[in-house]
Amino acid sequence: xxxxxxxxxxxxxxxxxxxxxxxxxxxxxxxxxxxxxxxxxxxxxxxxxxxxxxxxxx
Amino acid sequence: xxxxxxxxxxxxxxxxxxxxxxxxxxxxxxxxxxxxxxxxxxxxxxxxxxxxxxxxxxxxxxxxxxxxxxxxxxxxxxxxxxxxxxxxxxxxxxxxxxxxxxxxxxxxxxxxxxxxxxxxxxxxxxxxxxxxxxxxxxxxxxxxxxxxxxxxxxxxxxxxxxxxxxxxxxxxxxxxxxxxxxxxxxxxxxxxxxxxxxxxxxxxxxxxxxxxxxxxxxxxxxxxxxx
Numbered sequence: 001x002x003x004x005x006x007x008x009x010x011x012x013x014x015x016x017x018x019x020x021x022x023x024x025x026x027x028x029x030x031x032x033x034x035x036x037x038x039x040x041x042x043x044x045x046x047x048x049x050x051x052x053x054x055x056x057x058x
Numbered sequence: 059x060x061x062x063x064x065x066x067x068x069x070x071x072x073x074x075x076x077x078x079x080x081x082x083x084x085x086x087x088x089x090x091x092x093x094x095x096x097x098x099x100x101x102x103x104x105x106x107x108x109x110x111x112x113x114x115x116x117x118x119x120x121x122x123x124x125x126x127x128x129x130x131x132x133x134x135x136x137x138x139x140x141x142x143x144x145x146x147x148x149x150x151x152x153x154x155x156x157x158x159x160x161x162x163x164x165x166x167x168x169x170x171x172x173x174x175x176x177x178x179x180x181x182x183x184x185x186x187x188x189x190x191x192x193x194x195x196x197x198x199x200x201x202x203x204x205x206x207x208x209x210x211x212x213x214x215x216x217x218x219x220x221x222x223x224x225x226x227x228x229x230x231x232x233x234x235x236x237x238x239x240x241x242x243x244x245x246x247x248x249x250x251x252x253x254x255x256x257x258x259x260x261x262x263x264x265x266x267x268x269x270x271x272x273x274x275x276x277x278x279x280x281x282x283x284x285x
Contacts, residue, residue, distance in 0.1 A: 001161065003089070006096030009161035013100045013154040014080075017107065020150055021258070025069075028265050035272035042279035049283060 068261035075254030079103075082247035090244075097161035100154055102247050106255035108151045108176075112214050114144030114259055115183065119211040122204035131274070134200040137207055138190070139266040143259060145183050152180065171220035179217055182210040
């Protein structure tokens with residue numbers, strides 16, 4: 001096998017590795033940001049409901 | 059607990075080492091003189107990814123034992139995360155291995171010991187997630203998953219030692235008890251990539267643990283507001 005022929009296989013292998021790892025890296029970073037925002041919103045909702053629950057008990 | 063090294067530093071260190079390993083593999087290491095020729099360059103990431111996948115399954119094995127001893131959810135989370143990443147790395151190993159096999163041996167697949175046992179590893183750890191998806195109650199799910207992770211791990215050392223004990227296959231054994239079986243100019247880039255890939259695994263495990271913790275927190279908050 002010539003270098004040119006082998007290079008196609010090598011390029012394909014490294015392209016797959018880099019693509020998968022880079023995509024996973026950004027996907028997990030995005031998941032963290034989305035979940036952090038969800039937690040923030042839900043905590044605000046919990047705080048908003050707590051005084052209301054206290055008032056209804058009076 | 060404060061982390062000794064921050065996540066961005068770990069990712070950066072992994073990135074620098076992986077790029078350095080890659081550059082050395084192409085610019086410093088010689089082209090393999092055997093029948094593999096230029097396709098041997100795939101080895102510099104293929105082998106570190108394979109070792110890292112097995113390391114991830116090793117972590118899941120330890121996490122499973124620790125969960126069964128303590129029933130602490132953090133070990134269940136570590137198990138899930140390390141198996142997910144182990145599976146991701148295993149898929150990369152299979153994909154790059156098939157490409158390398160086609161280039162070096164002229165075939166995409168061969169039912170030889172290393173490839174077959176590695177494929178079995180992939181199936182076993184895929185089944186781990188199937189198992190988790192069918193058990194609803196959290197503690198039962200974590201317990202069953204931990205037991206399954208321990209059983210599934212039996213195939214990991216078999217895969218690792220397959221080429222050593224069953225040398226009939228095409229897959230070469232690079233690192234043995236007697237040495238690396240390759241010159242320093244090839245081993246050095248491999249070693250750099252190996253450290254880089256291990257650091258990447260650690261960084262991804264840490265980030266995915268944060269994801270799992272946040273997911274649990276979201277579920278708790280939704281439960282507390284009746285959502």
